[in-house]
Amino acid sequence: MWETIIGHDPNIKMLQKMLASGRLPHALLFVGPAGIGKFLVARELAASLLCGGTSPCGRCSSCLALAQQNHANLLVITPDGSSIKIDQIRSIQHEVAMRSSSGGARVCIIEDAGKMTKEAANSLLKMLEEPPENFYFVLTVTSTHSVLNTILSRCLVMKFLPLVPEQMIAALKLRGFSQETAAVAARLSGGRLGKALGLLSPEGLKLRDEALRLASTITEQTGVWFFSAIGALDKRENAELGHLLGFLSGVFRDLTILRTTGNTELVFNIDKINQLQELVVSWHDQALVAAVKRIYSAERAIAANGNMRLTWEALLIELADLVKEGGE
Secondary structure, X not given: OHHHOOOOHHHHHHHHHHHHHOOOOOEEEEEOOOOOOHHHHHHHHHHHHHHOOOOOOOOOHHHHHHHOOOOOOEEEEOOEOOEEOHHHHHHHHHHHHOOOOXXXXXXXXEOOHHHEOXXXXXXXXXXXXXXXXXXEEEEEEOOHHHOOHHHHOOOEEEEOOOOOHHHHHXXXXXXXXXXXXXXXXXXXXXXXXXXXXXXXXXXXXXXHHHHHHHHHHHHHOOOOHHHHHHHHHHOOOHHHHHHHHHHHHHHHHHHHHHHHOOOHHHOOOHHHHHHHHHHHXXXXXXXXXXXXXXXXXXXHHHHOOOOHHHHHHHHHHHHHHHHOOOOO
């Protein structure tokens, strides 16, 4: 039901208005960060179309089939590995050629549509240029830059913004989490409920805690710290190292906030405030600002497929040099 979705009220109201007027475009593109709720809204839109109203009733055969994830008139395409391949898009063409099992609407949701190969994207474009009657496409992407302009021009683009902290905390508390735990997840997730729930899983904050230990190791520099740190990083997959770098960025962001403003209300890792306050005395303001910039540069290098190990080695050396500038 629409009311179970947290946030995104303007988009939901617009979709319901178009459903009520019968003017829903044949192709929509939902744009926003991963884990923000785009797929939930896409699925609820599909449920409404298949049910035949502005909101799914939850009781008809269509809603029951959707709840069991075996609705004949709903096709969901997700990346096969790192990409969406042309064979997956051709499976849509097969569905298009067939008649609706109920005579009603048919819906195709393409999750992470920005991961389509060039061949797959061009194949989809042909269907969007000549949309079949009563067939609706809903594409989700993290950025409009990840899809062809020709596809973009044939879709109604709807942007999904991060949830405000109050919405996040309220939603997490409804799921049984404490105020303190919900507040930490809300800050670290960047307004993405899916990300927040992942962080609150049993192993969800493991990489965050490792990033904090790494920041401590860099700050203290005892023994053969560099080789120990590199050895620990070598045991992780590249995807984990990318996430670890993101958490390290957050730790140094918090250290910078504490050093320059002293305002703990702005700290993301609020549950680790004591450890952060112990570390920050070893850093100068300018050194922390430079450290944040250096981590950001490392993130960009990795995003551009730079060598993971070399990027990490250079980053650790540079951060170690920065902290040597001293603290109080």
